[in-house]
Amino acid sequence: MKLLRELRFPLLAVLCAFAVGAIVVLLIGDNPVETFALLLGSAFSWPDGIGYTLFFATPLIFTGLAVAVALRGGLLNIGAEGQLYVAAFATAWVGITFTGLPSVMLVPLCCLAGIAAGAGWAAIPGVLKARFGSHEVINTIMLNFIAVALVGYLTQYHYRLPGDPIMETAPISGAAHIPRLGTFVPGLPTRIPLNVAFLLALIACWLVYVLLWRTRWGYEIRATGQNPAAAEYGGISIRKEIVLTMAISGALAGMVGINEVLGYRYRYYDGFSDNYGFTGIAVALLGRNHPVGVIAAAFLFAVLQRGGVPVDAFTQRVSKDIVLILQALVILFVAAETLFRPGGRPQGARTKI
Amino acid sequence: MRSILTLSLVFSTIRLATPLVWAAIGGLYSERSGVINIALEGLMLAGAFTAAAMTFYTHSPWLGLGSAIIAAAFFALLLAVVCIRFKANEVVAGTGINILFLGLPAVLSGALFLSSGSTPQIPKDQLLPEFGRLSVVSILAVLLVALTQYVLYRTPFGLRLRSVGENPGAADAAGIRVLRMRYTGVILSGMLAGVGGAYLSIGQSSLFTRNMTAGRGFIALAALIFGKWRPVPTMLACLLFGFADALTIQMQGVAKLPSGEDVPVQFIQMIPYVVTIIVLAGFIGQSRAPGALGVAYDKES
Numbered sequence: 001m002k003l004l005r006e007l008r009f010p011l012l013a014v015l016c017a018f019a020v021g022a023i024v025v026l027l028i029g030d031n032p033v034e035t036f037a038l039l040l041g042s043a044f045s046w047p048d049g050i051g052y053t054l055f056f057a058t059p060l061i062f063t064g065l066a067v068a069v070a071l072r073g074g075l076l077n078i079g080a081e082g083q084l085y086v087a088a089f090a091t092a093w094v095g096i097t098f099t100g101l102p103s104v105m106l107v108p109l110c111c112l113a114g115i116a117a118g119a120g121w122a123a124i125p126g127v128l129k130a131r132f133g134s135h136e137v138i139n140t141i142m143l144n145f146i147a148v149a150l151v152g153y154l155t156q157y158h159y160r161l162p163g164d165p166i167m168e169t170a171p172i173s174g175a176a177h178i179p180r181l182g183t184f185v186p187g188l189p190t191r192i193p194l195n196v197a198f199l200l201a202l203i204a205c206w207l208v209y210v211l212l213w214r215t216r217w218g219y220e221i222r223a224t225g226q227n228p229a230a231a232e233y234g235g236i237s238i239r240k241e242i243v244l245t246m247a248i249s250g251a252l253a254g255m256v257g258i259n260e261v262l263g264y265r266y267r268y269y270d271g272f273s274d275n276y277g278f279t280g281i282a283v284a285l286l287g288r289n290h291p292v293g294v295i296a297a298a299f300l301f302a303v304l305q306r307g308g309v310p311v312d313a314f315t316q317r318v319s320k321d322i323v324l325i326l327q328a329l330v331i332l333f334v335a336a337e338t339l340f341r342p343g344g345r346p347q348g349a350r351t352k353i
Numbered sequence: 354m355r356s357i358l359t360l361s362l363v364f365s366t367i368r369l370a371t372p373l374v375w376a377a378i379g380g381l382y383s384e385r386s387g388v389i390n391i392a393l394e395g396l397m398l399a400g401a402f403t404a405a406a407m408t409f410y411t412h413s414p415w416l417g418l419g420s421a422i423i424a425a426a427f428f429a430l431l432l433a434v435v436c437i438r439f440k441a442n443e444v445v446a447g448t449g450i451n452i453l454f455l456g457l458p459a460v461l462s463g464a465l466f467l468s469s470g471s472t473p474q475i476p477k478d479q480l481l482p483e484f485g486r487l488s489v490v491s492i493l494a495v496l497l498v499a500l501t502q503y504v505l506y507r508t509p510f511g512l513r514l515r516s517v518g519e520n521p522g523a524a525d526a527a528g529i530r531v532l533r534m535r536y537t538g539v540i541l542s543g544m545l546a547g548v549g550g551a552y553l554s555i556g557q558s559s560l561f562t563r564n565m566t567a568g569r570g571f572i573a574l575a576a577l578i579f580g581k582w583r584p585v586p587t588m589l590a591c592l593l594f595g596f597a598d599a600l601t602i603q604m605q606g607v608a609k610l611p612s613g614e615d616v617p618v619q620f621i622q623m624i625p626y627v628v629t630i631i632v633l634a635g636f637i638g639q640s641r642a643p644g645a646l647g648v649a650y651d652k653e654s
Contacts, residue, residue: 024457028464076444134633135642137391137444138578141571142626153619275455281448319463321470324456331449332431335441 010286010293012340014300017329024325030318038314039307039322049306051181051192055264057295057302058194059084059256059273061201063280064287064294065208066253071289072212073245074225079125079140080253081277082147083118087254089151090117091261092268095172096159103175110176111258118254119247121147126246130239136246144277155270167270178262195263197255204252205291211248221245253277274305275324282327285334301327362599364486368557370588370595372397372549372566374494376573377580377587378501379545383429384582385505386538387518387645391447392432394570395454396543400425400550402458405472405561406465414481414555421551422544428453429543433536440649451570459563470563472554481556490552494588497545501584514538518643521650531650546570575629582643594625 022032043053063080070077077083091114098106125139152167159169178197182190212218223231224241232238260272279301286300287293304327308320333339376393383390400421408417432450435441459470466473482489505511516524517534525531553569554561572594580587601621 024460028460076442078444078448128630128634132634134630134635137389138574138633139630141391142575142629145568145571145626146623149619149623153617156619157617275452278448278452281445282452285445317464319460319469321456321459321463324452325460328449328451328453328456331452332435332441332446335445335449336435336439337441338439 013333060298064283067284082144087114087118088257091257095176114257119251122250126243197259365599373591375549379542383542392450395451396546397550398454400547401554404551405554425547433539
């Protein structure tokens, strides 16, 4: 019963988003049924559909978890985008610099570098809030732009191969590559970039669940998120929790770099993120800030992303950008949750600047 | 350095600051009423796309500008309903609007113009007019700031707007209709951000391109915070950020570091964002937000 209650509201939000999306498609002059069939139907073919959908879901699970952990702690991290850029660059930097190391050392080192960079970048707004009381929303937005400029600078001036017209770094050492799942799964070709980072994402979900609901740290994070005054009265240091929560959130966002750099492109590619940090907000909200919900929501958005390709190819007028519209509508409907509970009060974190 | 500090740099600064001023002053009306407006970026895109599309069809930049204002106001109203009526988290809803306008113009331009995100080129004589080297929108921006200064501090409307943003409970007790003031503030922010967006597509350039605001809505937000939510300082902040932008354009390939290398533009691009973080942390004078910013108003609580 509890599960049904939890599911009812996100399902309603998705249905409403699709209904409004259908109206948009109609107004443009295409057939909504046909468009949505293309959008949802292409994700389940084997091996390409499923392979690519799970590959697209991987970064969204990481960013969804990042936003969810922060929201559980009462913080709104809209800086996952910046955190994952800094982290992906750090991951690539280790892979480019320590070429002499064997795989067993280099791969963990690359991962750790990304996780640490993401955590460190997210800790900045954490410290700013804990120390100066400045709001994390504004600071994470500003740090997104600073991150993009910073890694852009490093790529352009220091780590690009001479003469390369593309904004990308030199390739990482072969020892830093992580295997694609096609290596183990029969019938899944290795040209599909789905890699072990997907398994890592599932493990991260389990770890976040254990952290939040089975450890003292997690209890303190959730207590701070639900009622900071009561938590402080109970002996929890709010300032410490703010920094810790942001760092964990950033570490999760930073793991996007493992999928992107070690498992897919084998180099840092400037501007690689397809709005993963912001889609993570939608994923976390739709998933009710719970790891299982995050997996389900990330899968839904990955299905849509995969479906954008045939929509572009086979419909008369609608382009794959309809996916962005649906994503935005889901965010708006989830945010306006009292719409579905007349007289109810919102449960999400409030943002007071 | 002397060679790059020219008159053209001054005009370039004004040109680049203009959309920031419109959006930032728009944001001021919303935030002074107590509603965070992260959606300035999206509302600017709404204005930019509508202006370019309507000007293309009607051949009149004024009809383009007018419909940009209406379109951006409509989506600001949507944001207001979600935030005020349904008490959504304002940051989350604003992010939703921003993502909506990454997608909606692209889908519409695909359907209308069979392009992947941009409108057709508009002839030069159908763009918003310029006087001398200044766009009419730049001149009006100065008037807007003066008017806002007057309205905010010298009229009953301004007093009500500020009181609703500072202390809605007290304002309510004094008979001010809190929610109505907030709707007004958010819709005004949409209209003004819409003008800023329209200036980008039918003033500064001659077509709409995908995501053409490129973060200007957030720079406007930064300017609003740097300007401590006050009209004149906010305009000065916009000019400073516009100057930084103008400098990056002028310095490309001109200025060199002592080592003979180009000055990396990325570091100049960071200036507005770094400055905002520093100001918000209170290093250069505390920037204090309106008291009830981001708090939904609920009569019973």
